[in-house]
Amino acid sequence: MLWVTTPLLLAAFLGAWKAYTVVFEVSELVVPPPEQVGATLVDLMGQSMLYEATYVTLYETIVGFSIAAVVGIGLGILLGKVRLLERILSPFLVATQVVPKVAIVPILLLWFGFGLEPKIFMAAIISFFVMMQNTILGIRSVEPGHRDLMRVIQAPWWKRVLSLDVPSAMPAILTGIELGIVFAITGAIVGEYLGGDDGLGALATVMLASLRTDQLFAVVIVMTVLGFLLYAVVAAIRRFAIPWHESSGRATSL
Numbered sequence: 001m002l003w004v005t006t007p008l009l010l011a012a013f014l015g016a017w018k019a020y021t022v023v024f025e026v027s028e029l030v031v032p033p034p035e036q037v038g039a040t041l042v043d044l045m046g047q048s049m050l051y052e053a054t055y056v057t058l059y060e061t062i063v064g065f066s067i068a069a070v071v072g073i074g075l076g077i078l079l080g081k082v083r084l085l086e087r088i089l090s091p092f093l094v095a096t097q098v099v100p101k102v103a104i105v106p107i108l109l110l111w112f113g114f115g116l117e118p119k120i121f122m123a124a125i126i127s128f129f130v131m132m133q134n135t136i137l138g139i140r141s142v143e144p145g146h147r148d149l150m151r152v153i154q155a156p157w158w159k160r161v162l163s164l165d166v167p168s169a170m171p172a173i174l175t176g177i178e179l180g181i182v183f184a185i186t187g188a189i190v191g192e193y194l195g196g197d198d199g200l201g202a203l204a205t206v207m208l209a210s211l212r213t214d215q216l217f218a219v220v221i222v223m224t225v226l227g228f229l230l231y232a233v234v235a236a237i238r239r240f241a242i243p244w245h246e247s248s249g250r251a252t253s254l
Contacts, residue, residue, distance in 0.1 A: 032214040041218040049203070054222060056199040057188055060116055061230065064123025065184035072128035072180070073173060076135025077161065080169070086136070097129050101187070105194040119191035119199065126187035127180040134176025138169025171245050174238045181234045185227050200226070 014034045020026065021033045028036065044050045079086040101122060108118035142165055150160045166173075192201025200223050207216040238245075 029211060029213050032217060036214050037217045037221070040214040041221060044215065044218050044222075050219075050222065053198065053200045053203040053219075054226060056116070057185070057192065057201065057223075058226065058230075060119040060188040060191070060199065061123055061181070061185045063116075064120040064188060065127055065181055067120070068124040068126075068128035068180060068184065069131055069177060071124070072131030072176070073135050075128075076132040076173075076176075077139055077165065077169075079132070080136040080139025081161070081165070093129065093132070096125060101126060101190060102194065105191060108191070109195045114196055116198075119188045119196060122191035123184040123187040126190075127183040130183060131173070131176035131180045134172045134179070135169060138172030139165050141172065142168040170242050171238075174241060178231065178234050178238075181230050182227065185223075185230060189223060 017031075017034050021031055032040075079089065105118065105122070108121055112118045112121065146164055146168065147160075150164055155163070188199070189201040192199035193205055196202045200219055204216055204219045204223075207213075207219060
């Protein structure tokens with residue numbers, strides 16, 4: 001069904017886009033027509049700078065996401081098991097999210113320079129919180145009866161975590177990971193927008209400064225496709241990691 005509805009919706013979107021530019025006589029500097037953007041995208045795909053920028057953004061996203069996953073999931077397991085520690089650290093963890101990320105970019109540039117490190121840090125700090133919160137939720141959603149059984153058989157704490165807590169929390173953890181990869185690429189691109197010479201965000205800034213709107217739209221399309229691909233890869237893990245769960249799409253009912 002998706003093979004039919006998705007192309008139809010895409011065609012409807014492109015048709016509405018084209019109609020908007022024609023009916024309202026919108027300037028190409030504001031909204032270029034879709035065929036112009038498509039031709040520009042094809043032209044950019046023949047240039048190495050697009051692939052170099054995509055590689056940089058992909059690298060920043062994956063490294064930042066990996067750091068956030070290790071810290072977020074690990075901290076989520078710990079805080080999910082130790083409620084007192086969560087109460088103590090909660091204000092500081094929330095503070096990392098309520099502070100406007102745009103405001104800390106100059107500080108990151110001051111500390112780390114204009115290299116890849118500030119963008120990796122942005123990707124990590126934006127994405128770790130949602131993974132941590134989902135992990136905490138998953139750990140605390142374990143069936144009490146299962147916990148009681150582990151106590152009865154006197155399983156050591158590490159055995160309880162690995163054999164019960166983590167597998168039971170896996171649906172929530174994977175949901176956090178799926179959201180985290182989306183936030184990670186957003187953080188990396190925002191960092192590139194505000195301070196950097198490499199990556200898709202920096203490339204888009206150059207296009208905007210030179211008023212090459214068609215190329216700007218083409219770069220945004222590449223960002224979107226890259227985000228979709230990363231999300232699809234992470235979402236596919238769910239089907240193999242938890243085939244027994246309804247969210248995997250593979251679970252069958254008796």
